[in-house]
Amino acid sequence: MDSSGSDPYRSHLAGDGEKDTVWRHGAPPTYDAVNALFEAERTQAVNPQLLDLVGTAQEWPAGSLEEVVQNAVKTWEMELSHKARLSDFKSVSPGRFTLSVNGGRARGGEETLAVGSYNALLAGSPLLAAAAAYDAAAETFASSHDLFRAAFPRGSAWEVLRVYSGPPVIAFKFRHWGHMEGPYKGRAATGEKVEFHGVAVLKVDEQLRAEDVEVYYDPGELLGGLLKGPKVESSEEDRGEVALAERLGEAAAVSASGADPPPRACPFLSSGKPELSLNQDGCPGD
Structure with missing residues (x-):
């Protein structure tokens, strides 16, 4: 990728339209490493049903709805991560953009820009904070990006797997x-691939700019993988966090399979405690 900011998957990085853009880090970003990762490991083929037969990943056809949606979302993520002013965004409808995650509260454009994409996507789950997996209330835009950039030095790639409906309301799987390959919250790098799948509903205007975005996914798929690495010093508290991280990963696997979760012994009960009425998770309850 040249220094002009040209990118095969993202628009609005360079040119006359960006001459007054305020960039968070003083200049447009480059995506060489993450583009290489995307091109090497993308799973979609021109016909997804033939992927097993083809055996190699292929690009979506040029101009296809899948390619348009994929590149539009990559552009939006670039702007959200690297442009300092919402007025410089070209991928969203001015004054109308909202983002909601897993049915939670919709955030407006300015709020989303202030907290950052990671905090917007990972907020609202006490379980994540309890597992020392992620606490959006304790992270800033900058600290959240530093955290994940350290864990994923080559970046994290993103692809569209299926598009279920066309504009103005676009539903897709990603x-x-x-x-x-780097540390996460004091845990060592594992070198393993960490991934998650989700679905999104994107409402766009006549210029294909985002107005409303709804994202649905299981954060346990992502964070369970990041907590697998050991800490240098292992304590009872650390082992409890690892156990909870394993449960996050197991829950994500069960969620993906559609099966009912197996009963588990409550981690808060031990021998010598009086017998209590247990709920379906094996914990005290009504």
């Missing part, structure tokens, strides 16, 4: 992945 995959997001990277390799944990």
